[in-house]
Every structure is written in C-alpha cells, then in structure tokens.
Amino acid sequence: MHKHTKTTMASHFPRCSLVLTIFFLSFTMPEMTTKSVLAIFRPSPWKLAHATFYGDETASETMGGACGYGNLFTNGYGVDTAALSSTLFNNGYACGTCFQIKCAQSKACYSNVAFTTVTATNLCPPNWAKPSDNGGWCNPPRVHFDMSKPAFMKIANWKAGIVPVAYRRVPCGKKGGIRFTLQGNGYWLLAYVMNVGGGGDVSGMWVKGSKTGWIKMSHNWGASYQAFSTLVGQSLSFRITSYTTKETIIAWNVAPSSWRFGSTYNANVNFR
Numbered sequence: 001m002h003k004h005t006k007t008t009m010a011s012h013f014p015r016c017s018l019v020l021t022i023f024f025l026s027f028t029m030p031e032m033t034t035k036s037v038l039a040i041f042r043p044s045p046w047k048l049a050h051a052t053f054y055g056d057e058t059a060s061e062t063m064g065g066a067c068g069y070g071n072l073f074t075n076g077y078g079v080d081t082a083a084l085s086s087t088l089f090n091n092g093y094a095c096g097t098c099f100q101i102k103c104a105q106s107k108a109c110y111s112n113v114a115f116t117t118v119t120a121t122n123l124c125p126p127n128w129a130k131p132s133d134n135g136g137w138c139n140p141p142r143v144h145f146d147m148s149k150p151a152f153m154k155i156a157n158w159k160a161g162i163v164p165v166a167y168r169r170v171p172c173g174k175k176g177g178i179r180f181t182l183q184g185n186g187y188w189l190l191a192y193v194m195n196v197g198g199g200g201d202v203s204g205m206w207v208k209g210s211k212t213g214w215i216k217m218s219h220n221w222g223a224s225y226q227a228f229s230t231l232v233g234q235s236l237s238f239r240i241t242s243y244t245t246k247e248t249i250i251a252w253n254v255a256p257s258s259w260r261f262g263s264t265y266n267a268n269v270n271f272r
Helices: 009-038 086-092
Strands: 047-054 081-085 098-103 116-124 144-148 163-170 179-185 188-194 204-209 214-221 224-227 236-241 248-255 264-266
Touching: 081 086, 086 116, 086 144, 086 214, 098 144, 116 144, 179 248, 188 204, 188 214, 204 224, 248 264
Parallel strands: 047 144, 081 116
Antiparallel strands: 047 163, 081 144, 098 116, 098 163, 179 188, 179 264, 188 224, 204 214, 204 236, 214 224, 236 248
C-alpha cells in the first residue's frame, strides 16, 4: 500500500540542487573534455615530398644547426634529425617538430621499413645556382627534408642520393620537462628552448623574474627567445605557447636566483 509522506519545502532543495548540478555538468563536462583533447597534438595526414642527406655516418655535420640546439647528442636529439627546406622551416618556428618519413615509389626504398622518425634541427637553405629539380632541392616552394645520413639510411639506400618520400607531423615523445639553456649578459637574456614535447614547436615565450612581472620575449632565431631586461640574481619562470596547438604552459621557478649564463635548467612541465 502506497503511503503518502509529508513533503516540506526544505526537503525539495537537495533534490533541486542535485538536478541542477547534473544539468550543469552535462553541459560543461563535454566542453572541458574537448578543450583537453584539443591540447594534445595529433598526427597530421600524410603528404608527399623528397629527401636527401648530408654529412656522413657519424652525423657530425648535423651538430649545431640553425635551431641552436648545439650538440645534438648531449641535448637528446641524437642522429635522427633533418634540415628542412625554408617552406617547412617557417623562419625557425618549425624547430623541434617531429616527422615520420617513409620512402615511396623508388627502387632504393627498403621495403621492410615502414618509416623513421626525425626531429627538425636545421635549415636546408636554397641553392639558387641550381634548378629546383636538379640540385636546388630546397629551393622554395619545394617541401624537402635533408636528413642526417644515419636517418636516411634507415629508409633507403644512400647511393640513391634523393628519394621521394611520404611524411607527416607526429607528436614529439619527450622524457622529462622542457629545458632552457641561458645565454646573454647582464642586460640581455637569450633562452634556447629544447626537449619540447607535443607539437615540438614554440610560438611565444614570456619570462618572469622573482622581482618582475611577466616580460614578453621576442623570437630571436630558430628555437631561441630573448628579453632585454636585467634578470641576474632573480629566480626565473617561463610561460611558453605552442605554435601548433596554441596551448600555454607555465614553468615556475625553472632557474634559481643563482643561475648562470651558459647553463641549462630543466622544467617539470611539458606539452603532450
């Protein structure tokens, strides 16, 4: 037998609060989830290009480079690197981006190799003295990869010299946080940004001393950003925006107040 119970106004409020909470979450949670998914870099579609190589099997000629990564071995990039034609290099904003490259439609291709993954660490400049289809491989608007020889030898016989390839951007799987190598002087800070995960690229940076607000840094070249400020003796934090995903992360107190020019400091955050 159904019993009628006395309902007070007070007893309705918890139910109303619960309904409103569920109603609110049903609308807000998908939006929150979408934003977090968008911040994760996803592989791009496959496209066509060509690839050559430079240097020898030691990859010693790839050291340094236009991105400013210095010694690629000690800084974690190894031999799996490539110089990009200026069309891809994007005035240095492509530094640190990662690509899967597979040889395509050539007798020189190794059929048992699906692809190899390389990081952009250098610029392959135009050679206007040669035609774009015969030596001027990196002349605009060509999309071209000048790979280290060890990386090229993973996908094709090096004797071919040049092969057609398929390529796509992929997330950069990095261990640990973003690293900052600091150069400059008492009135000028130059920061080289390395070990960037996710899209691998950076579009903007800000620096904050323990005695200052956020100072916008300008793009110097490659993977370096600069600020004309007196920051010696202050602990440093950095705010970094990804070029591809537009996500911004903050690396708090990366360098202690005792930081020195020429030293490298590790953050505990990175892009995905």
